[in-house]
Amino acid sequence: MNLDVEILARIQFAFTIMFHYIFPPFTMGTGFILVIMEGLYLKTGNKAFEVAAKFWTKIFAANFSIGVATGIVMEFEFGTNWATYSRYVGDIFGSPLAAEGIFAFFLESGFLALLLFGWNRVTPRVHFLATCMVSLGSLMSGFWIVVANSWMQTPTAYEIVGEGIQARAVITDFWAMVFNPSMMIRYTHTIIGAFIQSGFLVMSVSAYYLIKKRHKSVAKRSFKIGLYVAFFASLIQPILGHEHAKVVAEYQPTKLAAFEGLYETTESAPLYILGFTDPEDEKTYGIAIPGMLSFLISGSTEHSVKGLKEFPKEDWPGSIGLVFQSYHLMVGLGTLFILMTAIGVLLNRQRKLFENTLVLRIFSWAVFLPVLANQAGWVSAEVGRQPWIVYGMLRTNEAISKSVTGEEVLTSIILFFILYVLLFFTWLYILDKEIKHGPDDHDPEHFESGYLHRAEKAQNIGKAIKGKGE
Amino acid sequence: MDYNVIWYFLVGVLLIGYAILDGFDLGVGALHLFSKGDHDRRILMNSIGPVWDGNEVWLITAGGALFAAFPHVYATAFSGFYLPFFLLLMALIFRAVAMEFRSKEKSTVWRSTWDKVFSIGSILASILFGVAIGNIILGMKIGSDMEYKGTLLDQLNLYAIMTGIFALSMFTMHGANYLLIKTEGALQRQVRKWAFNAFWVFVVLYVVVTAFTLLAKPEMVANFSFGNVQAVGVKHPLISEHEYILSVFTWGIAILNFLAVLNIHRSLSKNNYGWAFISSSLSIGAFIALFAMGIFPNMMVSNLDPNYSLDIYNAASSQKTLRIMFYLAIVGVPFVLSYTISIYWVFRGKTKIDEHSY
Numbered sequence: 001m002n003l004d005v006e007i008l009a010r011i012q013f014a015f016t017i018m019f020h021y022i023f024p025p026f027t028m029g030t031g032f033i034l035v036i037m038e039g040l041y042l043k044t045g046n047k048a049f050e051v052a053a054k055f056w057t058k059i060f061a062a063n064f065s066i067g068v069a070t071g072i073v074m075e076f077e078f079g080t081n082w083a084t085y086s087r088y089v090g091d092i093f094g095s096p097l098a099a100e101g102i103f104a105f106f107l108e109s110g111f112l113a114l115l116l117f118g119w120n121r122v123t124p125r126v127h128f129l130a131t132c133m134v135s136l137g138s139l140m141s142g143f144w145i146v147v148a149n150s151w152m153q154t155p156t157a158y159e160i161v162g163e164g165i166q167a168r169a170v171i172t173d174f175w176a177m178v179f180n181p182s183m184m185i186r187y188t189h190t191i192i193g194a195f196i197q198s199g200f201l202v203m204s205v206s207a208y209y210l211i212k213k214r215h216k217s218v219a220k221r222s223f224k225i226g227l228y229v230a231f232f233a234s235l236i237q238p239i240l241g242h243e244h245a246k247v248v249a250e251y252q253p254t255k256l257a258a259f260e261g262l263y264e265t266t267e268s269a270p271l272y273i274l275g276f277t278d279p280e281d282e283k284t285y286g287i288a289i290p291g292m293l294s295f296l297i298s299g300s301t302e303h304s305v306k307g308l309k310e311f312p313k314e315d316w317p318g319s320i321g322l323v324f325q326s327y328h329l330m331v332g333l334g335t336l337f338i339l340m341t342a343i344g345v346l347l348n349r350q351r352k353l354f355e356n357t358l359v360l361r362i363f364s365w366a367v368f369l370p371v372l373a374n375q376a377g378w379v380s381a382e383v384g385r386q387p388w389i390v391y392g393m394l395r396t397n398e399a400i401s402k403s404v405t406g407e408e409v410l411t412s413i414i415l416f417f418i419l420y421v422l423l424f425f426t427w428l429y430i431l432d433k434e435i436k437h438g439p440d441d442h443d444p445e446h447f448e449s450g451y452l453h454r455a456e457k458a459q460n461i462g463k464a465i466k467g468k469g470e
Numbered sequence: 471m472d473y474n475v476i477w478y479f480l481v482g483v484l485l486i487g488y489a490i491l492d493g494f495d496l497g498v499g500a501l502h503l504f505s506k507g508d509h510d511r512r513i514l515m516n517s518i519g520p521v522w523d524g525n526e527v528w529l530i531t532a533g534g535a536l537f538a539a540f541p542h543v544y545a546t547a548f549s550g551f552y553l554p555f556f557l558l559l560m561a562l563i564f565r566a567v568a569m570e571f572r573s574k575e576k577s578t579v580w581r582s583t584w585d586k587v588f589s590i591g592s593i594l595a596s597i598l599f600g601v602a603i604g605n606i607i608l609g610m611k612i613g614s615d616m617e618y619k620g621t622l623l624d625q626l627n628l629y630a631i632m633t634g635i636f637a638l639s640m641f642t643m644h645g646a647n648y649l650l651i652k653t654e655g656a657l658q659r660q661v662r663k664w665a666f667n668a669f670w671v672f673v674v675l676y677v678v679v680t681a682f683t684l685l686a687k688p689e690m691v692a693n694f695s696f697g698n699v700q701a702v703g704v705k706h707p708l709i710s711e712h713e714y715i716l717s718v719f720t721w722g723i724a725i726l727n728f729l730a731v732l733n734i735h736r737s738l739s740k741n742n743y744g745w746a747f748i749s750s751s752l753s754i755g756a757f758i759a760l761f762a763m764g765i766f767p768n769m770m771v772s773n774l775d776p777n778y779s780l781d782i783y784n785a786a787s788s789q790k791t792l793r794i795m796f797y798l799a800i801v802g803v804p805f806v807l808s809y810t811i812s813i814y815w816v817f818r819g820k821t822k823i824d825e826h827s828y
Binding site: 172 | 534571802810
């Protein structure tokens with residue numbers, strides 16, 4: 001059997017990282033939401049926030065444990081499948097990974113223990129501190145991993161030493177490597193994407209309770225927090241996306257051209273709303289706003305944008321169609337999130353939100369959309385970087401492990417596939433169970449106004465009597 | 471002492487930290503199926519509940535540090551141990567989610583399935599760590615391009631399998647010592663029996679593996695043989711210049727290790743479980759220290775040609791990276807130690823099941 005190690009290794013990396021990346025955005029965003037909830041509890045003393053915080057901690061934990069477990073895989077894969085890459089850039093790439101361990105993972109995992117198991121062991125203030133530290137830890141973990149990834153997109157502060165198989169990149173300036181040209185914008189873009197994903201998760205579950213008329217007090221409060229987090233994040237995201245596009249235009253022109261399927265260098269380049277690109281004919285079709293791409297990256301609709309044909313064909317991303325579609329999917333969904341959350345905010349201000357079953361129903365299913373958007377964003381970023389593993393410096397096909405056979409990689413892909421499918425369904429099952437079980441608000445009188453509660457009871461009794469009558 | 475030596479030492483410290491900390495929770499996992507009844511099994515799992523995740527971070531950080539400080543070792547080891555390391559990953563993933571999922575469902579089939587997954591995952595992970603160490607002691611087929619030239623079958627030799635089982639026995643004993651601190655009553659009496667059994671298996675393997683090592687690889691003691699055993703390849707100037715004092719020091723560790731092993735039995739007999747645990751921790755640390763001292767300045771030994779071995783110089787990052795990383799470690803480690811100790815302090819005492827437990 002003659003198996004292509006490069007293709008297999010790429011499939012494996014894509015599969016394992018996409019699976020992994022379902023979970024970290026939930027952790028980063030829900031961690032932040034937990035800080036808000038527990039902070040509100042400490043500030044107002046309202047029991048509903050405490051119940052909410054305890055409930056969301058359980059959801060957080062289920063996501064966290066799979067995130068950690070599948071994250072170790074990523075660290076291993078650099079060495080197992082991409083050993084030549086590791087040798088070539090280890091001098092630079094290893095340090096953010098080590099920093100992630102020292103500064104983020106220890107913090108996160110240490111305080112996670114208090115967050116999960118410490119409710120009865122430490123004071124509420126110390127517990128709140130633990131929640132803040134877990135949130136900080138997950139945000140820092142994102143920071144260092146985006147540092148490492150951004151360096152692969154826009155490598156700086158290195159020089160190549162040695163020749164032939166001895167050649168490798170060494171660092172010239174650590175902080176310039178950390179704050180490489182695309183790092184800050186990619187980090188904020190990633191974090192905000194995580195906040196949207198988590199905001200939608202919180203809304204989804206809360207909406208489900210509101211439809212089912214369960215745990216109303218906790219659900220309403222949670223929904224509002226999720227809504228506002230997602231709303232503000234959705235509003236900020238296009239601004240960040242715009243800034244990001246400028247950086248891509250400057251440092252990764254082939255990627256930018258692939259985003260929009262731009263083959264010819266064009267003055268007043270268009271931005272597609274919907275469309276498809278045909279790499280055979282080197283043409284792109286669809287509905288476009290003329291001059292908008294030029295405007296996005298320069299502020300002027302006249303600005304000339306370099307097309308793919310400016311660059312040798314071997315430097316083009318292999319799947320331009322995939323880059324184009326995933327990029328547009330992300331942008332389209334991002335726009336949709338602004339619309340959805342704005343409607344939510346509007347209805348909330350008119351105090352109609354929680355009566356509108358249709359809107360609640362939509363939100364209860366919408367959680368899949370930001371997951372899709374975040375995945376699509378990464379696909380366009382990573383496939384768009386091809387054929388480079390480190391942009392302009394090291395090609396992906398030069399980076400694979402030399403001592404590994406196709407059979408070995410294939411075996412591990414199959415094993416991972418089986419394991420992850422199994423994991424995924426177990427995770428869904430557990431999550432579903434946790435959600436159906438709901439928050440432990442056995443004693444709603446504690447925080448529900450007595451009058452409303454009685455009114456609700458009376459209504460229910462009324463319904464029951466009516467039901468019998470029929 | 472240069473940064474390369476310092477990083478050899480620091481990676482060693484991370485590995486010792488990992489082996490001592492995750493060692494006991496892997497051991498608890500290995501013992502899990504011996505406990506009967508849902509309550510006992512939940513006690514076992516929850517005894518490590520708040521800490522296992524933090525323990526595993528030592529492995530992740532050791533991996534990151536190895537990547538940053540010695541990228542060639544990282545690349546050769548991870549691609550060379552391809553399938554064993556994937557099995558290790560599987561074991562660690564299964565184990566992690568088994569803990570998270572096990573008590574979420576009342577069904578006995580559900581629980582006993584995850585119990586098995588948890589236990590087998592822990593056992594497999596322990597053995598694989600030992601197999602990796604055993605292969606590095608024996609030497610691997612590393613070529614002039616630093617790539618592994620052997621096959622999977624080369625790694626499944628008698629010696630490596632023995633070190634694998636030895637690691638399992640050591641972690642199991644260590645885990646039992648930990649459990650003695652966290653349990654009480656009938657369960658504790660049961661654990662005490664496991665601890666003695668594991669101890670005797672460990673002692674027998676300790677003797678056999680040591681004898682086997684000295685027979686197969688006498689040069690493992692070259693660095694601390696007072697100059698009597700010739701090392702293969704170049705001796706680091708640090709070793710040749712301080713041969714005497716280093717030999718005394720390393721034999722000191724070996725003797726302390728021997729005493730620590732004796733003290734495990736003594737403390738167990740006197741029901742002094744804290745000391746039994748400290749002794750098994752010291753013993754684990756001593757084994758890794760002896761291993762590190764034995765292969766220094768190599769990190770992976772080639773048995774094709776000693777010149778192909780990966781040592782702390784030809785496999786290392788640039789001095790600049792080693793220096794920056796050193797400062798990062800100096801800034802980070804005090805934080806890590808302070809909250810790790812605090813967490814263990816908060817969760818001290820006997821394990822009790824409450825609403826927040828697994």
